[in-house]
Amino acid sequence: VVHLITGGAGFIASHLVSALLLRGHDVVVFDNLALGNLQHLDAALASGHCTFMQIDCANLAEFRAAVGTSLDGRRGFAIWHLAANSDIPAGITDPHIDLRDTFLTTFNALLVMREFAIPEFHFASSSAVYGDFGDLEISEHAGPCQPISNYGAMKLASEGQICAALESRGRRASIFRFPNVVGTPATHGVILDFVNKLRVDKNRLPVLGDGTQQKAYLHVDDLIAAMLFIAEVGPAKINLYNIGPRDAGVTVRFIAECVREVVSPGAEIIYGRGNRGWVGDVPRFRYATDRLAKLGWEPSLSSEAAVRRAVRDVAASFLL
Amino acid sequence: VVHLITGGAGFIASHLVSALLLRGHDVVVFDNLALGNLQHLDAALASGHCTFMQIDCANLAEFRAAVGTSLDGRRGFAIWHLAANSDIPAGITDPHIDLRDTFLTTFNALLVMREFAIPEFHFASSSAVYGDFGDLEISEHAGPCQPISNYGAMKLASEGQICAALESRGRRASIFRFPNVVGTPATHGVILDFVNKLRVDKNRLPVLGDGTQQKAYLHVDDLIAAMLFIAEVGPAKINLYNIGPRDAGVTVRFIAECVREVVSPGAEIIYGRGNRGWVGDVPRFRYATDRLAKLGWEPSLSSEAAVRRAVRDVAASFLL
Numbered sequence: 001v002v003h004l005i006t007g008g009a010g011f012i013a014s015h016l017v018s019a020l021l022l023r024g025h026d027v028v029v030f031d032n033l034a035l036g037n038l039q040h041l042d043a044a045l046a047s048g049h050c051t052f053m054q055i056d057c058a059n060l061a062e063f064r065a066a067v068g069t070s071l072d073g074r075r076g077f078a079i080w081h082l083a084a085n086s087d088i089p090a091g092i093t094d095p096h097i098d099l100r101d102t103f104l105t106t107f108n109a110l111l112v113m114r115e116f117a118i119p120e121f122h123f124a125s126s127s128a129v130y131g132d133f134g135d136l137e138i139s140e141h142a143g144p145c146q147p148i149s150n151y152g153a154m155k156l157a158s159e160g161q162i163c164a165a166l167e168s169r170g171r172r173a174s175i176f177r178f179p180n181v182v183g184t185p186a187t188h189g190v191i192l193d194f195v196n197k198l199r200v201d202k203n204r205l206p207v208l209g210d211g212t213q214q215k216a217y218l219h220v221d222d223l224i225a226a227m228l229f230i231a232e233v234g235p236a237k238i239n240l241y242n243i244g245p246r247d248a249g250v251t252v253r254f255i256a257e258c259v260r261e262v263v264s265p266g267a268e269i270i271y272g273r274g275n276r277g278w279v280g281d282v283p284r285f286r287y288a289t290d291r292l293a294k295l296g297w298e299p300s301l302s303s304e305a306a307v308r309r310a311v312r313d314v315a316a317s318f319l320l
Numbered sequence: 321v322v323h324l325i326t327g328g329a330g331f332i333a334s335h336l337v338s339a340l341l342l343r344g345h346d347v348v349v350f351d352n353l354a355l356g357n358l359q360h361l362d363a364a365l366a367s368g369h370c371t372f373m374q375i376d377c378a379n380l381a382e383f384r385a386a387v388g389t390s391l392d393g394r395r396g397f398a399i400w401h402l403a404a405n406s407d408i409p410a411g412i413t414d415p416h417i418d419l420r421d422t423f424l425t426t427f428n429a430l431l432v433m434r435e436f437a438i439p440e441f442h443f444a445s446s447s448a449v450y451g452d453f454g455d456l457e458i459s460e461h462a463g464p465c466q467p468i469s470n471y472g473a474m475k476l477a478s479e480g481q482i483c484a485a486l487e488s489r490g491r492r493a494s495i496f497r498f499p500n501v502v503g504t505p506a507t508h509g510v511i512l513d514f515v516n517k518l519r520v521d522k523n524r525l526p527v528l529g530d531g532t533q534q535k536a537y538l539h540v541d542d543l544i545a546a547m548l549f550i551a552e553v554g555p556a557k558i559n560l561y562n563i564g565p566r567d568a569g570v571t572v573r574f575i576a577e578c579v580r581e582v583v584s585p586g587a588e589i590i591y592g593r594g595n596r597g598w599v600g601d602v603p604r605f606r607y608a609t610d611r612l613a614k615l616g617w618e619p620s621l622s623s624e625a626a627v628r629r630a631v632r633d634v635a636a637s638f639l640l
Contacts, residue, residue, distance in 0.1 A: 160467045164412075
């Protein structure tokens with residue numbers, strides 16, 4: 001069967017492509033390469049079972065034509081929609097970025113699902129849909145969702161549009177509420193940011209905010225395992241799950257110290273003020289993942305272990 | 321001070337225009353007159369304190385220019401955003417309708433808020449954001465929202481976008497989760513539908529579904545009172561409230577019998593099958609309104625009383 005993956009040249013999606021190929025599926029990847037990188041797909045493309053189409057999924061005519069061409073009469077089994085603007089601060093400056101790249105891509109992917117009678121739709125949503133719940137542990141049943149970034153708003157919009165579309169078309173959908181995800185090939189995020197800062201000046205690591213922001217981090221390998229698990233065994237028509245580690249996360253301070261230890265042990269970490277790194281950042285964040293645990297899946301790495309492993313891998317990637 | 325009202329020529333919004341004028345405010349109304357009707361504003365326009373601009377709020381350039389012209393150097397105090405596609409079945413057939421009329425109008429209204437430094441934003445959201453919670457009473461804290469119509473999806477998207485926008489701009493926002501609203505001038509809805517059917521054939525009243533669908537109904541006068549109350553005393557930056565009667569609602573059967581009694585007592589009511597009238601309809605629906613009651617507001621009419629009064633008024637409007 002054929003799986004279609006939007007944004008497939010991105011950090012997380014390229015791991016998904018590999019995992020689906022390993023399971024013996026054919027894969028078609030759509031990516032505009034604005035944030036993705038074709039190198040992430042080198043091994044996948046060499047397998048002979050992965051087709052790549054450079055298109056913009058926000059352009060419906062282009063998207064539709066590419067799906068028709070790539071399927072070439074075969075039946076698409078699932079769309080994995082991971083295309084989105086992953087640069088949250090950019091989307092806060094200009095709301096049109098998330099409207100187009102985070103929401104309209106979803107809107108179009110659902111029209112494609114309908115047009116090509118593709119039965120399954122799996123969506124990379126985000127903890128950013130919730131907004132700031134303070135110290136409360138956030139379960140899937142928490143409401144109201146009040147996202148504080150346009151990125152989070154357009155992920156929430158996408159969830160709604162998926163639910164509405166599944167009412168009349170499509171057989172099954174997954175909505176994965178992603179946590180912060182770490183691993184390589186890192187394209188953005190706090191670990192890459194810190195590593196890059198120390199590569200510029202090995203003596204100083206300036207940190208936005210006072211370092212007390214605490215978040216849970218999941219390793220990308222665990223995330224992919226969870227997505228495949230939910231897509232396979234999710235019992236509902238729409239399977240909506242928080243995906244994350246079972247712990248309360250680690251602080252920015254912990255991450256800064258990890259990076260320093262690996263990259264430049266003598267550096268001084270210089271903290272800023274306040275517990276928000278930037279507008280749209282949620283200072284503390286606690287995810288309830290009981291629902292997924294009850295379904296039968298738990299991550300293999302804690303936030304601490306995931307960050308430690310990712311720091312080593314990101315740092316090592318610069319030595320290649 | 322000047323209040324800007326989008327969709328101001330619609331059923332509910334025209335009542336809001338009158339209420340704001342009564343409080344001594346100046347009002348500017350934007351409406352594309354696709355679903356609204358300028359006659360609804362006859363009295364308002366005669367007051368000399370209401371300006372009307374026929375524009376499409378989904379067109380940002382047009383919207384922005386109209387706001388500049390109508391404010392003419394005055395400071396806008398609040399945007400009341402009520403423009404939306406109110407034809408839910410049409411939006412299910414073509415998702416682009418709700419994308420444009422229900423969501424992009426909100427997206428643009430928030431850009432206008434920012435550009436013209438308007439401090440308050442009040443939004444007509446909907447119970448349709450929740451989706452089907454079965455027999456559970458739905459409070460504002462219920463989640464996840466899984467709307468089953470594109471209309472509900474784009475109202476949810478609008479809520480998210482408002483929350484994100486208020487993070488960096490605007491001083492206060494209200495999100496009113498409307499129930500089903502009845503009253504005159506009726507433009508759509510089950511009461512008008514039934515009255516029209518009996519005007520076509522006074523002997524037969526065909527009903528979609530088996531008549532057991534139960535929903536709460538609020539009279540438009542109560543709704544406007546609640547909106548003004550929340551906008552004035554809501555204590556949070558974003559004040560999100562279910563607005564509805566304190567009861568569990570009435571069935572379609574009750575409404576059909578009310579309409580028959582007033583319009584054509586001898587008619588036969590002919591029920592269909594199933595408890596859903598159309599795709600995107602939620603068969604049962606129970607709203608928790610404790611939050612608003614705790615803030616200090618309760619409706620004056622029950623669902624039953626609101627429906628009885630609206631049936632009389634809608635029927636009477638055809639005799640004029």
